[in-house]
Amino acid sequence: MTTRIHLHLVSDSTGETLEMIAKAALAQFENADVVRHFWPMVRSRQHLDRIMPDLAADAGLVLYTLVNPETRERLEERCRALGLSAVPVLDGVTSALETALGQEAHGKPGRQHLMDKAYFERVEAIQFTIAHDDGVGWEDWEEADIVLAGVSRSSKTPTSIYLANRGYKVANIPLVVESPPPKSLFELKMPLVVGLTSAPERLVQIRRNRLLSLNEGTTTDYVDHERVREEIAFARRLFADKGWPVIDVTRRSIEETAAAIIKLLGERSRRASDGQFEGLKPI
Structure with missing residues (x-):
């Protein structure tokens, strides 16, 4: 039996990393009817507030990569109020690296896309x-x-x-x-x-x-x-x-x-x- 779900990908950068993670995870499931909604460059509470009605209209699972604490907290609060599951996909890896490296992450969006x-x-x-x-x-x-x-x-x-x-x-x-x-x-x-x-x-x-x-x-x-x-x-x-x-x-x-x-x-x-x-x- 096929179940349709809405998958919201919320990123404060291009969203390329988030999209690849979602694609890799979805590959493990057969007959999955997934409608993806892509929300890149979300870097402010104002931008987040503009897209929340769309997340509410197509309720589903929210995957996000947001490094700004205020924006993250706002997303989590709004998702809880709407009964939506929100998953910070990079938190576990970032936390483990902070422990291994003995330093805190910079917390700046899009650092992997720097023109270095x-x-x-x-x-x-x-x-x-x-x-x-x-x-x-x-x-x-x-x-x-x-x-x-x-x-x-x-x-x-x-x-x-x-x-x-x-x-x-x-x-x-x-x-x-x-x-x-x-x-x-x-x-x-x-x-x-x-x-x-x-x-x-x-x-x-x-x-x-x-x-x-x-x-x-x-x-x-x-x-x-x-x-x-x-x-x-x-x-x-x-x-x-x-x-x-x-x-x-x-x-x-x-x-x-x-x-x-x-x-x-x-x-x-x-x-x-x-x-x-x-x-x-x-x-």
Whole structure:
């Protein structure tokens, strides 16, 4: 039986963190009919008072990330009066960190979005990644943190963009049997080169859907099963010859693939600091 609930997400910043927490929690429930109401940048009692009638009209669960004590207290009071459950989703983590670090949290909204050095490095990473998509700009690949290689439609570009948003400079190159990659790919020293692969059946399905979305025919080698198997075999031989780590993206989301790559990057960094330079195992 499906139960509909209204979920109010109240944040004093962009609400990105709160939205991700809510999404992760909701993923644990099946057949949940949840109507989300998003209330970002709530930084004053006046703003809070303006949205309370909407919370009352669609009564449900309130999740919030508010650091201002007066605004928090006001929300909690109004929710109690309306009989609404209000949950401060970051309080437990913040409290534990205060104890571990021996200091109090700053209590300032949006601190994770400050335009500090890390922010500008992330912007630079995004610009680099966009400029080095699909084999472009191979002369600068040595400046990358990560280089992704794989056959067409193996999730190289979306994975690159996701990693760029995490602050990593990423280049990617499609592997084509008839067109060998530039020699510089095999001479890279600094970037972590990762091979992406997929099951032939899944790749054919993705390519076929792509062609259909472009109103193009599907009677082509691009979606021929035998041809696709040859492409994947070619890419796998290349990965094996160079000793590059390989990630099978067949049943992985972009986020899961990116997490695996970040883990590989961390492992390589730890091995380098220990003086170990052996290849990384496929994932």
